[in-house]
Amino acid sequence: MSLAAFLESLWSEGRVRVGPPSQRPEGTLDEEQAIRSVLEEGERVARRDFPGEAPLFSLTAARWAADSFREACAFLIHRDAGQEQLEQTLRRPCPDMTSPSICYSVDLTFRYLPDLVRMARAVSPNDPLGVEALRWCREWPLSSVGVSGVLETGAIDISAFAGHPGLMTVYVDRIIERKDTSRLRDPRVIEALRRTVGADPLLTSAWEKHLSAGTT
Amino acid sequence: MSARWAARVPLSQAAAAARLRLVPRIRVLAVDPWLWLRGETLDESLDLQLRSTPGVERFVLGDDDLLTPVDRRVPVGRLPEGTWQPLADWLTVELPPSRLAGQCDTRVPLRIVRSPDVREAGLLLTTWDAWHAYGISAPQVRLDAWMFAVADGGRTVVRGSPPPPIPGIAHVDMQGIAVPCGWHWAPPLDTATVRTLLGIDATSVALFDTEGTWERIGADQFVRASRSALRATEEAMRQER
Numbered sequence A: 001m002s003l004a005a006f007l008e009s010l011w012s013e014g015r016v017r018v019g020p021p022s023q024r025p026e027g028t029l030d031e032e033q034a035i036r037s038v039l040e041e042g043e044r045v046a047r048r049d050f051p052g053e054a055p056l057f058s059l060t061a062a063r064w065a066a067d068s069f070r071e072a073c074a075f076l077i078h079r080d081a082g083q084e085q086l087e088q089t090l091r092r093p094c095p096d097m098t099s100p101s102i103c104y105s106v107d108l109t110f111r112y113l114p115d116l117v118r119m120a121r122a123v124s125p126n127d128p129l130g131v132e133a134l135r136w137c138r139e140w141p142l143s144s145v146g147v148s149g150v151l152e153t154g155a156i157d158i159s160a161f162a163g164h165p166g167l168m169t170v171y172v173d174r175i176i177e178r179k180d181t182s183r184l185r186d187p188r189v190i191e192a193l194r195r196t197v198g199a200d201p202l203l204t205s206a207w208e209k210h211l212s213a214g215t216t
Numbered sequence B: 001m002s003a004r005w006a007a008r009v010p011l012s013q014a015a016a017a018a019r020l021r022l023v024p025r026i027r028v029l030a031v032d033p034w035l036w037l038r039g040e041t042l043d044e045s046l047d048l049q050l051r052s053t054p055g056v057e058r059f060v061l062g063d064d065d066l067l068t069p070v071d072r073r074v075p076v077g078r079l080p081e082g083t084w085q086p087l088a089d090w091l092t093v094e095l096p097p098s099r100l101a102g103q104c105d106t107r108v109p110l111r112i113v114r115s116p117d118v119r120e121a122g123l124l125l126t127t128w129d130a131w132h133a134y135g136i137s138a139p140q141v142r143l144d145a146w147m148f149a150v151a152d153g154g155r156t157v158v159r160g161s162p163p164p165p166i167p168g169i170a171h172v173d174m175q176g177i178a179v180p181c182g183w184h185w186a187p188p189l190d191t192a193t194v195r196t197l198l199g200i201d202a203t204s205v206a207l208f209d210t211e212g213t214w215e216r217i218g219a220d221q222f223v224r225a226s227r228s229a230l231r232a233t234e235e236a237m238r239q240e241r
Helices: A003-012 A029-048 A059-077 A083-090 A100-110 A113-123 A128-139 A165-178 A187-197 A201-213 B011-020 B044-051 B128-135 B191-198 B227-240
Strands: B005-010 B027-031 B034-039 B057-061 B066-069 B111-114 B123-127 B147-150 B155-159 B169-174 B177-180 B183-186 B205-208 B214-217
Touching: A003 A029, A003 A059, A029 A059, A029 A100, A029 B227, A059 A083, A059 A100, A059 A113, A059 A128, A083 A128, A100 A165, A113 A128, A165 A187, A187 A201, B005 B011, B011 B027, B011 B034, B011 B044, B044 B227, B123 B128, B123 B205, B128 B147, B128 B155, B128 B227, B147 B227, B155 B205, B169 B205, B177 B183, B177 B191, B191 B205
Parallel strands: B177 B205
Antiparallel strands: B005 B034, B005 B057, B027 B034, B057 B066, B111 B183, B123 B155, B123 B169, B147 B155, B169 B177, B205 B214
16 A cells, blocks of 8 residues: 555544565655645645644655654554564654644654553553553643543653644643643643633633642 | 545534535435534545535545544445435435525514523624634634534624634524524514424524514524635625625
8 A cells, every 4th residue: 555545544444454664665756746746635625624824834854753653553453574674664763843833744654652552552561662652642732632641751842833723732732631630731731721710600610620730 | 535434423413514516426324423424536526525524534435334433544434334325315404595585574573672691602793804814824723513504694603612712793592593693582472482483494594683673594504614615605696605
């Protein structure tokens, strides 16, 4: 399955087929164009539901995330790959420095990180893929809301997107939806949550403890 | 975007599915408490209409009719079995006014009087500009509580409690009989009787002003509040201007 088909299937059906890791059929101009089209279309759909003005879309970062995520899915299925190969493949850094634009673009695919972590943990609690996925969770906190154990393995830093109102709204939306109170240790998140809850009595009663304490 | 799909809405809100009646090849099955819908293809336009349908839950329909909620990876059940029929056949078409402003000045033998009772607002009559500006940046958890309907000229009704924090005329929404806050109808009839007097069905909203004038808003004129629905409405209104 090409990367373009992988993404289309992931976004529309939630089911993907993957070959062995690091066997990428892309390369021709047509294939690259297909990937670009799918990513841009996916971003256009995401932008429709984005709160306020979305950051600029980085095709480079989105492509890196899509490639990386597909590789991770391949390691999930093809268990005979060695740990060294897994680490070498999944530790390729994002080619761009983190920023609102990069966080937004990576999230197009990495928003499925919680599912990947859950499936890796189902294989084994200490699965090497799960370890690498958890590292991604720390590096991309916007995309990993709801994953347990992220903060137990290291700190997260939301500075890359904390200054963008729309991305902070997405972040708090996910915290509320997934009831991930572990993310409420940052005063910027508490403040954003306070703005979200507003005067809504139901929301206020549900989150009052965290708002008044300012911590979990 | 072409996968087989399914969706369900509470039967109590089935009228909201009426907006889809002209979409070909949608089939429905009523299994209390849900109205199930299914289709073989999903394009962007239909996806947007589904997203905008109040109370809807959307699914990707997999092999063996397994239901996987949109944005989830794990099936949660299977499509119910039964006699599916075309949506257009299942719906009974009435002849209601088609727009929010369609039945102004219909007088009823009810008066709107000042009320000392304190009741929470559950509906806001506002402007499209104010609602659009707020809604497209609003948190999802707040949007989830609201539906909205827009009339020609931009008059906008946002239904849900508490109403959005924007300028407008707040109304108390008593089972679809909406009167401005601080007002009530007299004589103090129950809402079912008021509905009968007004000649409106159980799913429509009767929106009163302080003069006692009211207008009917059909359930199929409300759409679920979402940023994409707001943007699509804005785009449609811009094209109409």
